[in-house]
Amino acid sequence: MDQGINYIGVDFGTFKTSAACSNGRREMLPTAVGWPKDHVARTMLGRDVIFGKEIQDFRLALNVVRPFERGVLKYVEQSEADMDGTKSDAHKEAAKLMLEHVVSQMRPTADQPIYGVIGAPSRASIKNKQVLLDAAKDAFDAVVIVSEPFTIAYGMNQLNDTLVVDIGAGTIDLCPMFGTYPTEEDQVTLSLGGDMVDEAFLNNMHEAYPEVQITANMAREIKEKFGFVHDLNEKAIVTLTAKGRPKQYDVTQPLKDACNTIVQPIVEGLYEVIAKLDPEYQRRMLNNILLGGGGSQLRGLDNLIEQGLKELGGGKVTKVYDSVFAGASGALKLAMNMPLEYWQTMRKRDQIRIAA
Ligand SMILES: Nc1ncnc2c1ncn2[C@@H]1O[C@H](COP(=O)(O)OP(=O)(O)O)[C@@H](O)[C@H]1O
Ligand SMILES: [Mg+2]
Known part of the structure; x- marks a missing residue:
């Protein structure tokens, strides 16, 4: 690996964004951008855009935009979203500013390319991913978008026979891993979290x-x-x-x-994912269920899910060690493991890609 290259892994969630860089830096901040409401607020804050913890501290003086609010960017196309184009533009702008801010926080080495992998919600449509790629274009020299649960599994070296349950703020993504990029059809997203x-x-x-x-x-x-x-x-x-x-x-x-309230829906979601699988895979997947995302930290959740799986002949549930950075570290690992030529070709052709 070329020491000079900046590799960055990002977990771009509805609620929080975390990033990890090949230079060892890590950062976690809420997925939100604040603009001062008027010139008084602008003077008090001394900046045009606010990120991170200060958004909560100064929320009354800010117009806060969360780029992945339910229904925006994430699952619904603009025409279907219940809003006019202006609001959707603000969300796109917020997504772009968030990524630029996160990349600058990693303090990448100047004059060296920045190659990134971004974990996006697993069932975000191709169009939504395209919007994400547009948002990432300026911050990275080349970037690949993969599904969030995939980055968690990749980071834990569990690419095969693993069923990832990513419990976020707005959604729970269930994603079976068979040693390759999962397809949209294999996955189930529950609108709760x-x-x-x-x-x-x-x-x-x-x-x-x-x-x-x-x-x-x-x-x-x-x-x-x-x-x-x-x-x-x-x-x-x-x-x-x-x-x-x-x-x-x-x-x-x-x-x-x-x-x-989330236990039964998760168990039912697992039944749904399992039912779609080849019977030979079913048992192996059930024996290796991995909980990630902030919600995985609810104590005792793993045991309750195991109890709920008794009807299916039982299962084994474990949690990621570090729910805050599991996705970002996995994305970084993937970025660093991709052949350098792959990145270089993408960069040369000014390309950005969607892997899954
Ligand atoms: N220690 C914890 N115990 C229970 N829930 C938690 C804990 N830490 C974070 N959460 C919850 O996890 C959710 C956010 O999940 P996360 O994976 O960080 O977000 P995202 O939706 O952005 O992917 C929030 O509902 C948050 O309250
Ligand atoms: Mg998440």
């Missing part, structure tokens, strides 16, 4: 403690801190306010019930 757990938790809290003041953001933070679905006698106690007064609340049951 961590966001749905947050919503269920909020509703359960309003029911259990109507007086408590809690926002969607707080609900997500509590879930990420305690989130569990197992049956041990563990309690989730948090300090919340009611009419401005802080008090401790036991949120164990509302949280657990909310976390549980």
Whole structure:
């Protein structure tokens, strides 16, 4: 490998984007771009575009665009999306700025090419991927788009006989690996994920403690801190306010019930993927189910899915070690393992590719 070349792997998710570079740098930030609302905000912030944690801190002074909001870029073509062209353009611009920002954060060596692999949602249509490629054109010298679950499997060296379940904020992607790029038909995408757990938790809290003041953001933070679905006698106690007064609340049951809502749909999704497979593969896949994405960190989820698979004769479920960077590291590994000539040819022809 040429030391001078900058290889970058990106996991471009709905909720968060993570990137890893061959120079050892890694970065994770929310998939969102903020523009100051007016000249007062512009002066206060001192910049035209805001990324990362500051978006949350200054959200009242910003117009925030999340390029992969449900229905935008991701699955629906512009004509079908419920919005006019202007909004869709803002999302495309946001996707482009995000990628440029992420690449600059990797501090690539100047005057050396930047070759990247981007993990995109597994069932994003060809047209959506084309939009992504356009967004990536300026930031990279050559780039390949692959499906997100594929990058997770590649990073873990599990390219064969593995069924990847990528549990993100808005979707859960189920993708069987047979040692090659998976096709769209093999995969199943469920329109639910961590966001749905947050919503269920909020509703359960309003029911259990109507007086408590809690926002969607707080609900997500509590879930990420305690989130569990197992049956041990563990309690989730948090300090919340009611009419401005802080008090401790036991949120164990509302949280657990909310976390549980995704278990059955995942098990049913697995049944659906398995049913499409050659019977010889079915058992091998069931014995090697790999959970990735932020939602895989719900404690006890692996066990509950295993229990749900008993009807199919059982299965074995494991989780990735590092749910934040599994996709980005896998994408980086793939970028570095691709033959240099492949990259050079692509660059020479000013080409960008969609691998899966
Ligand atoms: N420790 C955790 N426990 C439970 N859920 C988590 C945890 N960390 C992140 N999540 C959830 O994972 C989801 C985001 O998944 P992620 O794979 O990061 O995003 P993306 O949808 O961008 O691919 C969010 O709903 C987030 O709340
Ligand atoms: Mg993801």
